[in-house]
Amino acid sequence: MNRAVVLLSGGLDSATVLAIARAEGFACHALSVDYGQRHAIELDAASRVAKALNAAEHRVMRLDLSALGGSALTDRSIAVPIGGVKSGEIPVTYVPARNTIFLALALAYAEVLGAHDVFFGANAVDYSGYPDCRPEFVQAFERLANLATKAGVEGRSMRLHTPIILLTKAEIIRRGRALGVDYTLTISCYQADAEGRACGLCDACRLRREGFAGAGLADPTVYYATPV
Protein backbone atom coordinates (compact mmCIF):
# COMPACT_ATOMS: atom_id res chain seq x y z
CA MET A 1 0.00 0.00 0.00
CA ASN A 2 1.38 3.41 -0.92
CA ARG A 3 1.92 5.82 1.92
CA ALA A 4 0.62 9.37 2.01
CA VAL A 5 0.97 12.22 4.47
CA VAL A 6 -2.33 13.89 5.32
CA LEU A 7 -2.40 17.27 7.05
CA LEU A 8 -5.05 16.90 9.73
CA SER A 9 -6.26 19.88 11.73
CA GLY A 10 -9.19 18.26 13.50
CA GLY A 11 -11.68 20.28 11.46
CA LEU A 12 -14.31 19.21 8.99
CA ASP A 13 -12.30 19.75 5.80
CA SER A 14 -9.18 17.79 6.70
CA ALA A 15 -11.24 14.93 8.18
CA THR A 16 -12.97 14.62 4.81
CA VAL A 17 -9.63 14.68 3.01
CA LEU A 18 -8.31 11.89 5.23
CA ALA A 19 -11.39 9.80 4.36
CA ILE A 20 -10.79 10.49 0.66
CA ALA A 21 -7.11 9.51 0.90
CA ARG A 22 -8.08 6.28 2.68
CA ALA A 23 -10.74 5.57 0.02
CA GLU A 24 -8.05 6.03 -2.65
CA GLY A 25 -6.12 3.21 -0.98
CA PHE A 26 -3.32 5.09 0.77
CA ALA A 27 -1.83 4.13 4.12
CA CYS A 28 -2.30 7.53 5.74
CA HIS A 29 0.24 9.18 8.02
CA ALA A 30 -1.67 12.03 9.59
CA LEU A 31 0.23 15.14 10.65
CA SER A 32 -1.09 17.82 13.00
CA VAL A 33 0.77 20.88 14.21
CA ASP A 34 0.56 22.25 17.73
CA TYR A 35 1.43 25.81 16.71
CA GLY A 36 0.19 27.74 19.70
CA GLN A 37 -3.31 28.02 18.26
CA ARG A 38 -6.03 29.48 20.44
CA HIS A 39 -8.18 26.43 19.65
CA ALA A 40 -5.60 23.78 20.60
CA ILE A 41 -8.57 21.60 21.50
CA GLU A 42 -8.73 20.83 17.76
CA LEU A 43 -5.71 18.58 18.29
CA ASP A 44 -7.87 16.27 20.41
CA ALA A 45 -10.33 16.18 17.55
CA ALA A 46 -7.50 15.36 15.12
CA SER A 47 -6.52 12.43 17.30
CA ARG A 48 -10.10 11.10 17.39
CA VAL A 49 -10.51 11.53 13.63
CA ALA A 50 -7.19 9.79 12.86
CA LYS A 51 -8.28 6.82 14.95
CA ALA A 52 -11.83 6.66 13.57
CA LEU A 53 -10.58 6.76 9.99
CA ASN A 54 -7.81 4.20 10.56
CA ALA A 55 -4.80 6.37 9.91
CA ALA A 56 -1.61 4.30 9.97
CA GLU A 57 -0.06 6.88 12.28
CA HIS A 58 -0.83 10.30 13.74
CA ARG A 59 1.98 12.68 14.62
CA VAL A 60 1.74 16.04 16.29
CA MET A 61 4.67 18.39 15.70
CA ARG A 62 5.21 21.37 17.97
CA LEU A 63 6.12 24.77 16.58
CA ASP A 64 5.30 27.88 18.54
CA LEU A 65 4.00 30.39 16.00
CA SER A 66 2.49 32.40 18.85
CA ALA A 67 6.06 33.62 19.47
CA LEU A 68 5.70 35.47 16.16
CA GLY A 69 2.08 36.51 16.65
CA GLY A 70 0.35 38.55 13.98
CA SER A 71 -2.92 36.61 13.98
CA ALA A 72 -6.08 36.36 16.07
CA LEU A 73 -5.49 32.59 16.12
CA THR A 74 -2.11 32.83 17.83
CA ASP A 75 -2.26 36.15 19.69
CA ARG A 76 -4.90 36.28 22.40
CA SER A 77 -4.80 40.09 22.43
CA ILE A 78 -6.40 40.09 18.95
CA ALA A 79 -10.10 39.17 19.09
CA VAL A 80 -11.60 36.56 16.76
CA PRO A 81 -14.02 38.51 14.54
CA ILE A 82 -17.67 37.55 14.60
CA GLY A 83 -20.50 38.30 12.24
CA GLY A 84 -18.87 37.67 8.87
CA VAL A 85 -15.80 38.67 6.90
CA LYS A 86 -15.71 41.48 4.36
CA SER A 87 -15.42 40.25 0.81
CA GLY A 88 -11.95 40.71 -0.70
CA GLU A 89 -10.32 41.30 2.67
CA ILE A 90 -7.92 38.91 4.40
CA PRO A 91 -9.22 38.58 7.97
CA VAL A 92 -7.14 38.77 11.19
CA THR A 93 -7.59 35.01 11.66
CA TYR A 94 -5.09 34.57 8.83
CA VAL A 95 -1.89 33.11 10.31
CA PRO A 96 1.11 34.42 8.35
CA ALA A 97 2.54 31.74 6.06
CA ARG A 98 0.88 28.97 8.08
CA ASN A 99 0.00 26.69 5.20
CA THR A 100 3.45 27.15 3.66
CA ILE A 101 4.93 26.00 6.97
CA PHE A 102 2.51 23.08 7.35
CA LEU A 103 3.13 21.89 3.81
CA ALA A 104 6.89 22.16 4.32
CA LEU A 105 6.57 19.96 7.43
CA ALA A 106 4.36 17.50 5.53
CA LEU A 107 6.93 17.42 2.75
CA ALA A 108 9.71 16.62 5.23
CA TYR A 109 7.62 13.85 6.77
CA ALA A 110 6.77 12.42 3.33
CA GLU A 111 10.42 12.41 2.36
CA VAL A 112 11.44 10.56 5.51
CA LEU A 113 8.66 7.99 4.94
CA GLY A 114 9.57 7.59 1.27
CA ALA A 115 6.05 8.78 0.41
CA HIS A 116 5.33 10.81 -2.72
CA ASP A 117 1.84 11.96 -1.88
CA VAL A 118 0.67 14.74 0.43
CA PHE A 119 -3.01 15.48 1.04
CA PHE A 120 -4.06 18.98 2.05
CA GLY A 121 -7.58 20.17 2.86
CA ALA A 122 -7.39 23.61 1.26
CA ASN A 123 -10.68 25.01 0.06
CA ALA A 124 -11.10 28.06 -2.14
CA VAL A 125 -14.90 28.21 -2.30
CA ASP A 126 -16.48 28.43 1.17
CA TYR A 127 -13.38 29.82 2.87
CA SER A 128 -12.16 32.91 4.65
CA GLY A 129 -10.13 34.41 1.82
CA TYR A 130 -6.72 33.21 2.99
CA PRO A 131 -4.11 33.53 0.20
CA ASP A 132 -2.57 30.15 1.03
CA CYS A 133 -5.75 28.20 0.20
CA ARG A 134 -5.92 29.12 -3.49
CA PRO A 135 -5.21 26.74 -6.39
CA GLU A 136 -2.31 28.91 -7.64
CA PHE A 137 -0.65 28.60 -4.23
CA VAL A 138 -1.10 24.84 -4.26
CA GLN A 139 0.38 24.55 -7.77
CA ALA A 140 3.36 26.70 -6.77
CA PHE A 141 3.98 24.52 -3.72
CA GLU A 142 3.87 21.30 -5.72
CA ARG A 143 6.38 22.79 -8.14
CA LEU A 144 8.62 23.79 -5.23
CA ALA A 145 8.31 20.33 -3.66
CA ASN A 146 9.71 18.74 -6.77
CA LEU A 147 12.74 21.02 -6.72
CA ALA A 148 13.26 20.89 -2.96
CA THR A 149 13.55 17.18 -2.37
CA LYS A 150 15.76 14.22 -3.05
CA ALA A 151 12.78 12.40 -4.59
CA GLY A 152 12.13 15.28 -6.95
CA VAL A 153 15.78 15.44 -8.01
CA GLU A 154 15.80 11.68 -8.58
CA GLY A 155 12.80 11.97 -10.87
CA ARG A 156 10.13 10.53 -8.57
CA SER A 157 7.58 13.30 -8.44
CA MET A 158 5.95 14.60 -5.28
CA ARG A 159 2.20 15.06 -5.66
CA LEU A 160 0.16 17.52 -3.63
CA HIS A 161 -3.49 16.42 -3.54
CA THR A 162 -6.21 18.96 -2.74
CA PRO A 163 -9.37 16.96 -3.43
CA ILE A 164 -11.83 19.44 -1.89
CA ILE A 165 -10.32 22.70 -3.10
CA LEU A 166 -13.14 23.46 -5.53
CA LEU A 167 -16.05 21.96 -3.56
CA THR A 168 -18.62 23.95 -1.61
CA LYS A 169 -18.85 23.22 2.10
CA ALA A 170 -22.12 21.37 1.49
CA GLU A 171 -20.44 19.20 -1.14
CA ILE A 172 -17.54 18.47 1.20
CA ILE A 173 -19.95 17.34 3.91
CA ARG A 174 -21.94 15.14 1.53
CA ARG A 175 -18.73 13.57 0.26
CA GLY A 176 -17.49 12.91 3.78
CA ARG A 177 -20.79 11.47 4.93
CA ALA A 178 -20.77 9.09 1.97
CA LEU A 179 -17.33 7.94 3.11
CA GLY A 180 -18.47 7.44 6.69
CA VAL A 181 -16.96 10.53 8.33
CA ASP A 182 -18.44 11.20 11.75
CA TYR A 183 -18.44 15.00 11.94
CA THR A 184 -19.34 14.99 15.63
CA LEU A 185 -15.64 14.13 16.14
CA THR A 186 -14.44 17.31 14.41
CA ILE A 187 -14.00 20.87 15.69
CA SER A 188 -14.03 23.85 13.33
CA CYS A 189 -14.55 26.76 15.74
CA TYR A 190 -11.68 29.23 16.18
CA GLN A 191 -12.56 29.68 19.82
CA ALA A 192 -13.94 26.33 20.92
CA ASP A 193 -14.11 25.90 24.69
CA ALA A 194 -12.33 23.27 26.77
CA GLU A 195 -15.16 20.81 26.12
CA GLY A 196 -14.84 21.33 22.37
CA ARG A 197 -18.10 23.28 22.14
CA ALA A 198 -18.27 25.90 19.39
CA CYS A 199 -18.98 29.63 19.64
CA GLY A 200 -21.36 29.62 16.68
CA LEU A 201 -20.28 33.15 15.84
CA CYS A 202 -16.86 33.07 14.17
CA ASP A 203 -16.29 32.65 10.45
CA ALA A 204 -15.33 28.97 10.80
CA CYS A 205 -18.61 28.29 12.65
CA ARG A 206 -20.62 30.22 10.08
CA LEU A 207 -19.13 28.33 7.12
CA ARG A 208 -19.67 25.00 8.88
CA ARG A 209 -23.26 25.72 9.84
CA GLU A 210 -24.14 26.93 6.36
CA GLY A 211 -22.50 23.80 4.97
CA PHE A 212 -24.74 21.47 6.94
CA ALA A 213 -27.78 23.55 5.98
CA GLY A 214 -26.73 23.45 2.32
CA ALA A 215 -26.26 19.70 2.49
CA GLY A 216 -29.75 19.36 3.98
CA LEU A 217 -28.36 17.74 7.11
CA ALA A 218 -28.83 18.49 10.77
CA ASP A 219 -25.83 20.38 12.20
CA PRO A 220 -24.35 18.06 14.85
CA THR A 221 -22.19 20.82 16.36
CA VAL A 222 -22.58 21.57 20.07
CA TYR A 223 -22.54 25.33 20.69
CA TYR A 224 -21.87 27.29 23.86
CA ALA A 225 -23.36 30.44 22.37
CA THR A 226 -26.48 30.82 20.29
CA PRO A 227 -25.68 31.08 16.57
CA VAL A 228 -26.61 34.47 15.13
Added chain:
Amino acid sequence: MNRAVVLLSGGLDSATVLAIARAEGFACHALSVDYGQRHAIELDAASRVAKALNAAEHRVMRLDLSALGGSALTDRSIAVPIGGVKSGEIPVTYVPARNTIFLALALAYAEVLGAHDVFFGANAVDYSGYPDCRPEFVQAFERLANLATKAGVEGRSMRLHTPIILLTKAEIIRRGRALGVDYTLTISCYQADAEGRACGLCDACRLRREGFAGAGLADPTVYYATPV
Protein backbone atom coordinates in the same frame (compact mmCIF):
# COMPACT_ATOMS: atom_id res chain seq x y z
CA MET B 1 15.27 51.69 7.53
CA ASN B 2 13.74 48.70 5.75
CA ARG B 3 13.53 45.51 7.70
CA ALA B 4 14.75 42.15 6.46
CA VAL B 5 14.67 38.65 7.89
CA VAL B 6 18.04 36.87 7.67
CA LEU B 7 18.27 33.12 8.20
CA LEU B 8 21.28 32.66 10.42
CA SER B 9 22.69 29.21 11.16
CA GLY B 10 25.88 30.23 12.91
CA GLY B 11 28.00 29.05 10.01
CA LEU B 12 30.28 30.93 7.67
CA ASP B 13 27.84 31.42 4.80
CA SER B 14 24.91 32.90 6.71
CA ALA B 15 27.22 35.17 8.74
CA THR B 16 28.47 36.59 5.44
CA VAL B 17 24.91 37.03 4.21
CA LEU B 18 23.99 38.93 7.38
CA ALA B 19 26.95 41.26 6.80
CA ILE B 20 25.81 41.80 3.20
CA ALA B 21 22.22 42.56 4.26
CA ARG B 22 23.53 45.07 6.82
CA ALA B 23 25.79 46.65 4.19
CA GLU B 24 22.74 47.02 1.93
CA GLY B 25 21.14 49.09 4.66
CA PHE B 26 18.58 46.69 6.12
CA ALA B 27 17.59 46.48 9.77
CA CYS B 28 18.21 42.76 10.12
CA HIS B 29 15.98 40.40 12.10
CA ALA B 30 18.04 37.24 12.36
CA LEU B 31 16.22 33.90 12.62
CA SER B 32 17.79 30.64 13.75
CA VAL B 33 16.07 27.31 14.18
CA ASP B 34 16.74 24.87 16.98
CA TYR B 35 15.66 21.82 15.01
CA GLY B 36 17.27 19.05 16.99
CA GLN B 37 20.52 19.33 15.05
CA ARG B 38 23.49 17.32 16.22
CA HIS B 39 25.58 20.51 16.17
CA ALA B 40 23.21 22.65 18.29
CA ILE B 41 26.34 24.49 19.41
CA GLU B 42 25.97 26.43 16.13
CA LEU B 43 23.11 28.33 17.80
CA ASP B 44 25.61 29.87 20.22
CA ALA B 45 27.63 30.94 17.20
CA ALA B 46 24.51 32.44 15.61
CA SER B 47 23.91 34.48 18.73
CA ARG B 48 27.51 35.78 18.73
CA VAL B 49 27.36 36.62 15.03
CA ALA B 50 24.01 38.42 15.34
CA LYS B 51 25.45 40.58 18.10
CA ALA B 52 28.77 41.27 16.36
CA LEU B 53 27.03 42.30 13.14
CA ASN B 54 24.44 44.48 14.91
CA ALA B 55 21.30 42.56 14.03
CA ALA B 56 18.20 44.43 15.21
CA GLU B 57 16.94 41.20 16.77
CA HIS B 58 17.84 37.52 16.93
CA ARG B 59 15.13 34.91 17.37
CA VAL B 60 15.52 31.18 17.81
CA MET B 61 12.49 29.08 16.92
CA ARG B 62 12.19 25.51 18.16
CA LEU B 63 11.03 22.73 15.89
CA ASP B 64 12.05 19.17 16.60
CA LEU B 65 12.91 17.66 13.22
CA SER B 66 14.77 14.86 15.01
CA ALA B 67 11.28 13.42 15.70
CA LEU B 68 11.11 12.76 11.95
CA GLY B 69 14.74 11.67 11.56
CA GLY B 70 16.05 10.66 8.16
CA SER B 71 19.32 12.58 8.34
CA ALA B 72 22.74 12.23 9.92
CA LEU B 73 22.27 15.76 11.27
CA THR B 74 19.16 14.89 13.29
CA ASP B 75 19.50 11.16 13.92
CA ARG B 76 22.50 10.22 16.02
CA SER B 77 22.32 6.60 14.83
CA ILE B 78 23.39 7.78 11.35
CA ALA B 79 27.11 8.71 11.26
CA VAL B 80 28.31 11.97 9.70
CA PRO B 81 30.36 10.90 6.65
CA ILE B 82 34.00 11.86 6.49
CA GLY B 83 36.46 11.96 3.63
CA GLY B 84 34.40 13.62 0.91
CA VAL B 85 31.06 13.24 -0.81
CA LYS B 86 30.56 11.39 -4.07
CA SER B 87 29.75 13.71 -6.96
CA GLY B 88 26.09 13.66 -8.02
CA GLU B 89 24.96 11.98 -4.81
CA ILE B 90 22.87 13.64 -2.08
CA PRO B 91 24.67 12.83 1.19
CA VAL B 92 23.04 11.56 4.42
CA THR B 93 23.65 14.96 6.01
CA TYR B 94 20.77 16.25 3.87
CA VAL B 95 17.83 17.06 6.18
CA PRO B 96 14.56 16.39 4.35
CA ALA B 97 12.88 19.64 3.28
CA ARG B 98 14.89 21.64 5.81
CA ASN B 99 15.41 24.75 3.75
CA THR B 100 11.76 24.75 2.63
CA ILE B 101 10.79 24.71 6.32
CA PHE B 102 13.31 27.41 7.28
CA LEU B 103 12.22 29.68 4.44
CA ALA B 104 8.56 29.17 5.37
CA LEU B 105 9.37 30.24 8.94
CA ALA B 106 11.34 33.23 7.65
CA LEU B 107 8.41 34.15 5.45
CA ALA B 108 6.03 34.04 8.42
CA TYR B 109 8.39 36.20 10.45
CA ALA B 110 8.77 38.69 7.59
CA GLU B 111 5.03 38.92 7.19
CA VAL B 112 4.51 39.62 10.89
CA LEU B 113 7.23 42.29 10.78
CA GLY B 114 5.83 43.85 7.63
CA ALA B 115 9.15 43.10 5.92
CA HIS B 116 9.38 42.20 2.24
CA ASP B 117 12.94 40.93 2.15
CA VAL B 118 14.34 37.58 3.25
CA PHE B 119 18.06 36.77 3.06
CA PHE B 120 19.17 33.16 2.73
CA GLY B 121 22.72 31.85 2.60
CA ALA B 122 22.24 29.12 0.02
CA ASN B 123 25.30 28.27 -2.03
CA ALA B 124 25.33 26.09 -5.13
CA VAL B 125 29.06 26.10 -5.88
CA ASP B 126 31.13 24.80 -2.95
CA TYR B 127 28.28 22.85 -1.36
CA SER B 128 27.23 19.33 -0.52
CA GLY B 129 24.78 18.78 -3.37
CA TYR B 130 21.59 19.44 -1.39
CA PRO B 131 18.61 19.99 -3.73
CA ASP B 132 17.28 22.88 -1.65
CA CYS B 133 20.35 25.07 -2.23
CA ARG B 134 19.97 25.40 -6.01
CA PRO B 135 18.92 28.58 -7.86
CA GLU B 136 15.83 26.86 -9.31
CA PHE B 137 14.67 26.00 -5.79
CA VAL B 138 15.19 29.59 -4.66
CA GLN B 139 13.25 30.96 -7.63
CA ALA B 140 10.38 28.54 -6.98
CA PHE B 141 10.26 29.58 -3.33
CA GLU B 142 10.16 33.28 -4.17
CA ARG B 143 7.30 32.61 -6.56
CA LEU B 144 5.47 30.66 -3.85
CA ALA B 145 6.08 33.42 -1.30
CA ASN B 146 4.30 35.91 -3.49
CA LEU B 147 1.25 33.66 -3.77
CA ALA B 148 1.26 32.55 -0.12
CA THR B 149 1.15 35.86 1.68
CA LYS B 150 -1.05 38.83 2.32
CA ALA B 151 1.72 41.12 1.04
CA GLY B 152 1.96 39.17 -2.21
CA VAL B 153 -1.80 39.29 -2.72
CA GLU B 154 -1.83 43.02 -2.03
CA GLY B 155 0.81 43.55 -4.69
CA ARG B 156 3.82 44.25 -2.47
CA SER B 157 6.29 41.64 -3.60
CA MET B 158 8.33 39.43 -1.28
CA ARG B 159 11.97 39.21 -2.31
CA LEU B 160 14.22 36.26 -1.52
CA HIS B 161 17.87 37.36 -1.60
CA THR B 162 20.61 34.77 -2.05
CA PRO B 163 23.69 36.97 -2.51
CA ILE B 164 26.28 34.19 -2.23
CA ILE B 165 24.54 31.45 -4.20
CA LEU B 166 26.98 31.60 -7.11
CA LEU B 167 30.17 32.44 -5.22
CA THR B 168 32.94 30.00 -4.40
CA LYS B 169 33.70 29.49 -0.73
CA ALA B 170 36.90 31.51 -1.16
CA GLU B 171 34.91 34.38 -2.68
CA ILE B 172 32.40 34.25 0.17
CA ILE B 173 35.20 34.49 2.72
CA ARG B 174 36.87 37.38 0.91
CA ARG B 175 33.56 39.20 0.69
CA GLY B 176 32.83 38.65 4.39
CA ARG B 177 36.32 39.73 5.45
CA ALA B 178 35.93 42.94 3.44
CA LEU B 179 32.69 43.57 5.36
CA GLY B 180 34.35 42.91 8.71
CA VAL B 181 33.00 39.43 9.48
CA ASP B 182 34.95 37.73 12.25
CA TYR B 183 34.88 34.08 11.20
CA THR B 184 36.30 32.92 14.50
CA LEU B 185 32.75 33.47 15.81
CA THR B 186 31.23 30.99 13.33
CA ILE B 187 30.90 27.20 13.44
CA SER B 188 30.52 25.15 10.26
CA CYS B 189 31.30 21.62 11.51
CA TYR B 190 28.46 19.06 11.54
CA GLN B 191 29.87 17.49 14.66
CA ALA B 192 31.47 20.34 16.58
CA ASP B 193 32.17 19.54 20.21
CA ALA B 194 30.76 21.30 23.26
CA GLU B 195 33.52 23.92 23.06
CA GLY B 196 32.67 24.62 19.42
CA ARG B 197 35.82 22.94 18.11
CA ALA B 198 35.54 21.36 14.67
CA CYS B 199 36.19 17.75 13.60
CA GLY B 200 38.13 18.79 10.50
CA LEU B 201 36.85 15.69 8.72
CA CYS B 202 33.23 16.23 7.68
CA ASP B 203 32.16 17.81 4.41
CA ALA B 204 31.34 21.15 6.05
CA CYS B 205 34.85 21.29 7.55
CA ARG B 206 36.44 20.33 4.24
CA LEU B 207 34.59 23.05 2.30
CA ARG B 208 35.45 25.64 4.93
CA ARG B 209 39.12 24.72 5.10
CA GLU B 210 39.48 24.72 1.32
CA GLY B 211 37.72 28.12 1.26
CA PHE B 212 40.27 29.73 3.54
CA ALA B 213 43.09 28.14 1.56
CA GLY B 214 41.56 29.39 -1.71
CA ALA B 215 41.17 32.89 -0.26
CA GLY B 216 44.85 32.82 0.74
CA LEU B 217 43.96 33.30 4.39
CA ALA B 218 44.93 31.42 7.52
CA ASP B 219 42.12 29.11 8.65
CA PRO B 220 41.07 30.41 12.10
CA THR B 221 39.09 27.24 12.93
CA VAL B 222 40.01 25.34 16.08
CA TYR B 223 39.96 21.58 15.47
CA TYR B 224 39.72 18.68 17.88
CA ALA B 225 40.92 16.23 15.25
CA THR B 226 43.71 16.61 12.74
CA PRO B 227 42.40 17.53 9.29
CA VAL B 228 43.06 14.79 6.75
